[in-house]
Amino acid sequence: MNYLLTCLIVFSISSCSVGFRAPSSRPSVLYIGDSQSAGYLGGIIHQHLLKTFQERDIFLYGIGSSSPRHWSATKDEKSGKWLCSREGRFNGSKGIPLNEKICRGEKENMIYSYLNRDKTDYVIFQFLGNSMGFNGPFIKEKVTKLLNDLGNQDCLFITSPPYYHELKDKNILRKQTEEHFLAAIQDRCRVVKGMTDENLKGFANDRENYLGDKIHLSSKGADEFFKQIKPQLP
Numbered sequence: 001m002n003y004l005l006t007c008l009i010v011f012s013i014s015s016c017s018v019g020f021r022a023p024s025s026r027p028s029v030l031y032i033g034d035s036q037s038a039g040y041l042g043g044i045i046h047q048h049l050l051k052t053f054q055e056r057d058i059f060l061y062g063i064g065s066s067s068p069r070h071w072s073a074t075k076d077e078k079s080g081k082w083l084c085s086r087e088g089r090f091n092g093s094k095g096i097p098l099n100e101k102i103c104r105g106e107k108e109n110m111i112y113s114y115l116n117r118d119k120t121d122y123v124i125f126q127f128l129g130n131s132m133g134f135n136g137p138f139i140k141e142k143v144t145k146l147l148n149d150l151g152n153q154d155c156l157f158i159t160s161p162p163y164y165h166e167l168k169d170k171n172i173l174r175k176q177t178e179e180h181f182l183a184a185i186q187d188r189c190r191v192v193k194g195m196t197d198e199n200l201k202g203f204a205n206d207r208e209n210y211l212g213d214k215i216h217l218s219s220k221g222a223d224e225f226f227k228q229i230k231p232q233l234p
Contacts, residue, residue, distance in 0.1 A: 028057040029234060030116060032071055033126030036160050037062030038089040040222035041126075045233065046091050048226070052234060055091065059115065061102060063088035067130035068142035071112045075103045080111055112146050119151040122234045128160040128181065128194065129215070132173050136180040143184035155189035156232055157181070161225050162195055162204040164214035171200065192229045199228075 029049060033042065042062040049058050063070075063086045073080035084103040087095055105114025116123065125146065131139050147155070159178045162171045178195045185191060203209060209221030217225060 026057050027053060027122070027234075028118070028120040029053055029059070029122040029124065030120040031058075031060040031124040031126070032112070032115065033062045033124075033158075034066050034128075034130055034160070035062070035064035036217055036222075037126050038064050038094060040217055040219045041225060042089045043092070043094070044222055044226045048230065048233060057120075058091055059120065060091050061088065061098065061115065062094075062126075063098065065130050067127055068125075068139070068146055069131070069134075071115075072110045072142045072145040074107060074110055075105070076107050083111060110145060110149070113149050116149055119153060122154045122156070123150060123189075124156045124158065124233070125189070126158040126160065128178060129163075129174060131181070132170070132177045134177075134180075136183060139177070139180040140184040143181060147185070147188050150188070154234070156192065156234075157185050157189040158192045158229055158232075159194045161209075161217070161221075162200050164207060164210045165200070165204040167214055171195075171204065175200075190232060192232050194225070194228075 031037065031042075031045065031049075036042070037045070037060070039062070042060060046058065046060050049060070063083060066083060066086070066088075070079045070083040073083065075081065075084050080103070084099045086098060088098050090096060090098060090101055102111055102115060105111065105117070159181055162174060165171070175195045178193065182191065182193075203221075203224065206221075206224075209218060209224060210216065211218050
C-alpha cells in the first residue's frame with residue numbers, strides 16, 4: 001500500500017513539473033528593409049523591439065536602395081552581388097559592411113533563405129520605392145519568392161510612406177507600385193500601407209518629415225511614421 005502511495009505521489013509531482021516547464025525557445029524577429037530601415041526609422045523600430053525581444057534574438061537588416069529582387073537573389077546573381085557589397089544597418093549599428101552577416105549561405109540559395117534559416121517567430125518586410133518602374137508580374141515574382149520561404153511565421157509587410165508632396169509624379173508611381181505589392185502579398189502577411197490617402201494629404205505635406213532630398217525620412221518623419229505602424233509591430 002505504502003509503495004503504491006509513493007508511486008502515485010511521484011507520478012503526480014512528475015506530471016505537475018511537465019505543466020510548468022519553461023518554454024524551449026525565446027521569441028525572435030527578422031526584419032529586412034531598404035534605406036528607411038537603414039536610417040532613422042530602423043533605429044526607432046530597433047529600440048521598440050528591444051522592449052519585447054532580447055538583442056541576440058533581433059535580426060534587423062536595412063540596406064539602402066534594396067528591394068525584394070535583391071534579397072530574393074542568390075549571392076552569385078547580379079542583384080545578389082550588389083547586395084553583398086553594400087553597407088547598411090544591423091540592429092543598432094548603421095553604415096557597417098553586411099557581407100559576412102547576410103551572404104554566408106549556399107551559393108545556390110537566395111540570400112533571404114540564409115537569413116530566415118532559423119525561422120524566427122516574426123518576420124517584417126519594409127519595401128516600396130526601389131521597385132518603382134517594374135511591372136506587376138516582376139514584383140510578384142520577387143515578393144512571392146520571399147513569402148514562399150516563410151514557415152509558420154507571423155508576417156508583417158510595411159510599405160514605405162510617400163515622398164514630399166512636391167514630388168507628385170513620383171508619388172503617383174509609388175502608389176501604383178504599392179498596388180503591385182498588395183496583389184503579390186494577398187493575405188499571406190498583415191500589411192501596413194504607407195501610401196494612404198491620409199499620408200498623401202497630411203504626412204507628405206510636412207517638410208520637416210523629410211531630409212534634404214525630400215525622399216528619406218528625417219528623425220521627426222520617422223517618429224511620425226513609426227506611430228502609424230507601432231500597433232502592428234510585435
